[in-house]
Amino acid sequence: MPVVSRVLVIGGGIGGLVAARALRLRGIAVDLVEKEPQWTVYGVGIIQPNNFLRAMDRVGLAQDCLDNGSAFNGWRVHDAQGNVLFDPPGPRDAAPHLPANNGITRPRLHDVLIRGATDVGADIRLGTTVTAWKDDGAGVDVTFSDGSARRYDLVIGYEGAFSPTRRQLFGDDYAPHFNGQGCWRYNFPRPAEMDTGMVFFGPDTKVGLVPLSPTLMYMFIVTAEKDGTWHEGPTVTEEMRNRLKGYGGLVARLRDQITDPAAVVYRPMLTMLVDKPWHKGRVLLAGDAVHTTTPHLAQGAAMAVEDAVLLGELLGGDGTLEAALGEFMRRRLDRVRYVVECSAQLAAWELEQWSGVRNPDADQGGLLHRATHALMADY
Ligand SMILES: Cc1cc2nc3c(=O)[nH]c(=O)nc-3n(C[C@H](O)[C@H](O)[C@H](O)COP(=O)(O)OP(=O)(O)OC[C@H]3O[C@@H](n4cnc5c(N)ncnc54)[C@H](O)[C@@H]3O)c2cc1C
Known part of the structure; x- marks a missing residue:
């Protein structure tokens, strides 16, 4: 019983x-x-x-x-310009039969x-x-x-x-309570060469790219924010793109594709x-x-x-x-x-x-x- x-x-x-x-x-x-x-x-x-x-x-x-x-296996770590720094495998000791x-x-x-x-x-x-x-x-x-x-x-x-x-x-x-950071997210077509999770460390933000399907991925960018306001409305594409300035390579190319305000998801942390x-x-x-x-x-x-x-x-x-x-x-x-x-x-x-x-x-x-x-x- x-x-x-x-x-x-x-x-x-x-x-x-x-x-x-x-x-x-x-x-x-x-x-x-x-x-x-x-x-x-x-x-x-x-x-x-x-x-x-x-x-x-x-x-x-x-x-x-x-x-x-x-x-996906783990997180390939890059600098802001897209140079690979290291590529550690993700742990799978909880369930070795699963990814x-x-x-x-x-x-x-x-x-x-x-x-x-x-x-x-x-x-x-x-x-x-x-x-x-x-x-x-x-x-x-x-x-x-x-x-x-x-x-x-x-x-x-x-x-x-x-x-x-x-x-x-x-x-x-x-x-x-708000911790001083926010997270901005957006979906993109997945590049053919993407074979794992990717993270990019900028001088004052952090970007991640996460595979979601053979053809889809999403980007997150973690930023310092002054308060716990939710960012919404027609300006969010520009706000997200502005926070991605300073990145080169793949992240810079993706930045220009952030054009649909309805697809930007922002959350204060x-x-x-x-x-x-x-x-x-x-x-x-x-x-x-x-x-x-x-x-x-x-x-x-x-x-x-x-x-x-x-x-x-x-x-x-x-x-x-x-x-x-x-x-x-x-x-x-x-x-x-x-x-x-x-x-x-x-x-x-x-x-x-x-x-x-x-x-x-x-x-x-x-x-x-x-x-x-x-x-x-x-x-
Ligand atoms: C930016 C960001 C990224 C994240 N990424 C990850 C990640 O990659 N991996 C991970 O594991 N976690 C992640 N999380 C955390 C994850 O989203 C949450 O921990 C998870 O959603 C919590 O689940 P929950 O069911 O407890 O609450 P919720 O998902 O918040 O669900 C609560 C539900 O209750 C309903 N509800 C509320 N009040 C009432 C009511 N009075 N009566 C009836 N229904 C009600 C709501 O409508 C909602 O559907 C992330 C969070 C953030 C903010």
């Missing part, structure tokens, strides 16, 4: 959809509500490192991701995840939110924005960085960690709602998915809910703390370097190497 019989997942992002599948695979009834009336996933891509693929494999979705994406990385468009990943949840019987309702809930210790009575109501053994808030359920559980104790148990009674938080990380290790969604897969294992096993949630925290908190803190450190060193500060302790290459290898360990 699983620890719980019926669970509500709030939020149909990457983590929520994998949680729905992981729980259904253990025979647990799952309702999932997503506030958006349609799936609204922006068009650029996401990197799935080997530990992300291991988690997907544990719920039977890794091959589907690979079939819909583009596997080191997979690049996949976010819409394609979502298609895989929606199919993955619905195929095993998760009940998904779009355009629906929770309007009220009451935990009486034996269950949670939930009412929804469509007027319906139901009782659950457990409610999981997978609502992302601005989770309303986090606020209900912890008040204003936790909120994501946010960071936050809830550093105490992520549950109160029968209401639990997971994913970005409790650990929002900057993308320096490409591990945000990986951590949300690892949460989801472990929840499936623990809630589908024997014992009490209290013991399962205690074990969940024991196996998740230090690991996500490591991701959030290493990512924040990498960002801080970049910002120092870009502003001309010489910090003898800064060791981006060393930390990146140690962290990407450390995350291959099981948890």
Whole structure:
């Protein structure tokens, strides 16, 4: 008998959809509500490192991701003019039978995840939110924005960085904060000679090129930004192109192709960690709602998915809910703390370097190497 019989997942992002599948695979009834009336996933891509693929494999979705994406080995490192500096292989010790990385468009990943949840019987309702809930210790009575109501053994808030359920559980104790950087992204046709991920270090920015399919790739550029404003509208192509000045070679050629404002995706970088148990009674938080990380290790969604897969294992096993949630925290908190803190450190060193500060302790290459290898360990 699983620890719980019926669970509500709030939020149909990457983590929520994998949680729905992981729980259904253990025979647990799952309702999932997503506030958006349609799936609204922006068009650029996401990197799935080997530990992300291991988690997907544990719920039977890794091959589907690979079939819909583009596997690549590691990150070939260049200077701003496109000269190769070094070409380290990516670690794949988490799942040696899978590639080191997979690049996949976010819409394609979502298609895989929606199919993955619905195929095993998760009940998904779009355009629906929770309007009220009451935990009486034996269950949670939930009412929804469509007027319906139901009782659950457990409610999981997978609502992302601005989770309303986090606020209900912890008040204003936790909120994501802007770290001084932004990330600009754009899709391009993939050059025939591209055979791996590529990164280019400029004097005050960093550029990456990520394969997404045999014919598609995306560029990201990480920049210093003065505040957490979202850049949108007709000027974003020019703003992105301006930030790419100073690069030569391939990046300079791509810069001139940034012409469609609707295709520029900008996000300020946010960071936050809830550093105490992520549950109160029968209401639990997971994913970005409790650990929002900057993308320096490409591990945000990986951590949300690892949460989801472990929840499936623990809630589908024997014992009490209290013991399962205690074990969940024991196996998740230090690991996500490591991701959030290493990512924040990498960002801080970049910002120092870009502003001309010489910090003898800064060791981006060393930390990146140690962290990407450390995350291959099981948890
Ligand atoms: C620039 C950038 C690049 C990144 N690159 C990578 C990468 O390469 N690899 C990686 O692993 N991670 C990456 N990430 C991180 C990754 O995108 C997130 O960690 C991941 O999306 C978190 O998933 P989630 O399900 O927890 O939350 P989200 O993806 O934010 O999903 C939350 C969902 O909940 C819904 N929702 C919110 N409130 C409610 C409500 N009240 N009721 C119902 N539904 C609600 C939202 O509409 C949304 O669909 C990147 C992040 C950024 C900013």
